[in-house]
Amino acid sequence: MTMLETSGQQATSGAQTPQAAQTPQAPQTLTMAAAVDLALADALQSDPSVLVFGEDVGRLGGVFRVTDGLTRRFGEQRCFDTPLAESGIVGTAVGMAMNGLRPVVEMQFDAFAYPAFEQIVSHVAKMGNRTRGAIRLPMVIRVPFGGGIGGVEHHCDSSEAYYAHTPGLTVVAPATPQDAYSLLRAAIEFPDPVIFLEPKKLYWSKGQVDPSVTAEIGRAAVARPGTDVTLVTYGAMVGVALAAAAVAEGEGRSIQVVDVRTLSPCDDETIFAAVRSTGRAVVLAEAPGYASVAAELAARIGEHCFEFLEAPVRRVTGFDIPYAPPKLEHHYLPDLDRVLDAVDTLDWG
Known part of the structure; x- marks a missing residue:
């Protein structure tokens, strides 16, 4: 065999038999x-x-x-x-x-x-x-x-x-x-x-x-609403984007955060609608920027949202080098300051 x-x-043959009616699990x-x-x-x-x-x-x-x-x-x-x-x-x-x-x-x-x-x-x-x-x-x-x-x-x-x-x-x-x-x-x-x-x-x-909450593959999510600029990101960088948005709010700037969630196929509908609503976009990812998911997102936004953009799409990514060793990775990973710097470079009139 x-x-x-x-x-x-x-x-x-060795699997447990599914329960006919399982007790719903409480959120935890x-x-x-x-x-x-x-x-x-x-x-x-x-x-x-x-x-x-x-x-x-x-x-x-x-x-x-x-x-x-x-x-x-x-x-x-x-x-x-x-x-x-x-x-x-x-x-x-x-x-x-x-x-x-x-x-x-x-x-x-x-x-x-x-x-x-x-x-x-x-x-x-x-x-x-x-x-x-x-x-x-x-x-x-x-x-x-x-x-x-x-x-x-x-x-x-x-x-x-x-x-x-x-x-x-x-x-x-x-x-x-x-x-x-x-x-x-x-x-x-x-x-x-x-x-x-x-x-x-x-x-x-x-x-x-909450185990009763379902999610659809292929759908992005707006993690935070905003009106001035849209941060498009995924994975661990969502937290960085949310932290940047919180700081920016104290400075009078409203940042929307979109969590892509499914990288392929990409939810163009949600991403494009978010960018069109603010007119500015920054794509954030920790991977190197060249030929990256961030590059693809920026290109798609540029192609499909061009007439709505008040400024070119910015990218904040890891550097185009082999991944940094432990003592240097804090220099490599995009952080709050790099995100806010990119936001500041957008054309604010």
Whole structure:
């Protein structure tokens, strides 16, 4: 019996039977890591075809303890450890998804995913098109991404542009515990592959999580209303944008913050409406600026909102260098001052 056959048999025969009527969960304050853990647990509980696996996600509960308790609760047939072989992890998930399962795999760190990149680009992203829709891959690849934790080389990177550039992949990046829960549940139920980017810096941030609240993949959200300028951002930079908006309010300037949430496909409707309402836009991201998601957002805004703009679109991003070492990353990451400086350069008449 092959590994795929064994995993499939265990997933269906060893899974817990979904409850006929589960008691609704009350809203609670959780860290983002705990919100992801809860989303995985609820998905495992409600759907016997869901599997969670990756390096150290089982007994250890993951490097960031995001999968803590899942193996104890659901057994090693549903949440299990794998060899240190990212290409093998993703390749196995492809086979499982082709055979009726819904695998959720973890790439332990963002830069650890690169050995699996050929699988992701050549097979995960293309299988639906290759088979004219006959084979769909309902799978989620969870990637802890970004900086802010003092990680060494290969442990902090902003790799979202690689995935967003690849047709066939849906790319999601939550910024709050609530969105981490709701968007992950939506990603697991999605019929096609989703790259789910989890900002490492936010794993310990806390917020209210209501499991009854749903989120739609492909929809941005206005995180803060404003009338003078629109900050468009995602992931860990949403907090920086909100902090800048709070400071600017004290100076008499109203900043609107749009959380993109889904990087691909992009919610043009929400973003364009927000920019048109203020006439000014700043795009904020911690990844290098060249050929980036920030560059694409700025280009789309420039193309579709040109007649509404009072000033050119500005970008605030990481620098075009390899990711900075721990003691220097505070110089690399965009901060409140850099955002406010960019806002000040807009044409205010």
